[in-house]
Amino acid sequence: MRQGLLGFFGKYPLDQIDFLLVRRYEAKVLARGVKTRGHVNLIRSVLRAAVELRILPKFPEVPTAKGPGKKLPRSPTREEVEQMVEHSKNWVRTAIVLAFYVGLRSGELRALQVRDIDFERNQIYVRRAFSENVLQDRPKDNDERIIPIAELALAELQKAVQGLNPEDFLVTNRNGRTPTRQGVWLAFRAVQDKAGLDRRFGVHALRHGFCTELVRSNVGVETVRVLAGHEDLRTTQRYLHSERTDLVDAMETFSSASRRLAVTSK
Numbered sequence: 001m002r003q004g005l006l007g008f009f010g011k012y013p014l015d016q017i018d019f020l021l022v023r024r025y026e027a028k029v030l031a032r033g034v035k036t037r038g039h040v041n042l043i044r045s046v047l048r049a050a051v052e053l054r055i056l057p058k059f060p061e062v063p064t065a066k067g068p069g070k071k072l073p074r075s076p077t078r079e080e081v082e083q084m085v086e087h088s089k090n091w092v093r094t095a096i097v098l099a100f101y102v103g104l105r106s107g108e109l110r111a112l113q114v115r116d117i118d119f120e121r122n123q124i125y126v127r128r129a130f131s132e133n134v135l136q137d138r139p140k141d142n143d144e145r146i147i148p149i150a151e152l153a154l155a156e157l158q159k160a161v162q163g164l165n166p167e168d169f170l171v172t173n174r175n176g177r178t179p180t181r182q183g184v185w186l187a188f189r190a191v192q193d194k195a196g197l198d199r200r201f202g203v204h205a206l207r208h209g210f211c212t213e214l215v216r217s218n219v220g221v222e223t224v225r226v227l228a229g230h231e232d233l234r235t236t237q238r239y240l241h242s243e244r245t246d247l248v249d250a251m252e253t254f255s256s257a258s259r260r261l262a263v264t265s266k
Helices: 005-007 019-031 037-052 076-086 091-098 106-111 153-158 181-195 205-214 223-229 234-238 244-265
Strands: 122-126 129-131 134-136 145-148
Touching: 005 019, 005 037, 076 091, 076 153, 076 181, 076 205, 091 106, 091 153, 091 181, 091 205, 106 129, 106 134, 106 181, 122 244, 145 223, 181 205, 205 223, 223 234
Parallel strands: none
Antiparallel strands: 122 145, 129 134
8 A cells, every 4th residue: 555556546436446547557556666466456355345345336347466477486495494493582483483384474474373373283273464564354365274283393383382371472572562574574684694594585485485395295286275375276386396406306216217117127
């Protein structure tokens, strides 16, 4: 909203927002070098809510947001994540664990409460998320999901909830407040500097690492989609990419199998 959407559309009644008007807005945003997908999605969400509230009789014809791009952020290695965990403490350490070992988005991990973790069943309930600094009663893709707790995250989460009440948030700073998205990024960068890492990773990159590790472990793409909370399977399928080392390993495996088959046939 602060990036110009309200300033542009605020003077128009909802029933005057149409395809051409949204395209004009997209052109202004693109001229600033800003991607428009999030902007268009927000416009569509507002119009959809107006229809549900019967402010508009029907959903207008407006452009759809472009699908997810093919380019993904470079994910950290397990060793780099372990270094981040080693050089962090308190809420920053918890946030790193929730991003890489549980696969939560920034808004989701900041909204996680003690009562959302069921240690008896060994699972986490993703029920809400922060959008900017506003707590929403649904995650990003609107569906609550259940994520089993990985063994690597269990001990850290058990430590993180000690002394907290069920309604308390896990990720809070020394003032007892939930850090902003930018605050999490700055804290991650400070940890990476302390650990001597050459690359920089935000929550999205760690979450990308979570999905990539699952795919490399031969977890089915539909299972990855559910765990990551992707609404569209196409988003998950982007993680089915192969790096050069993966291709080399695959061909070596293929060659070894072919040689064994040749020997057996003789």
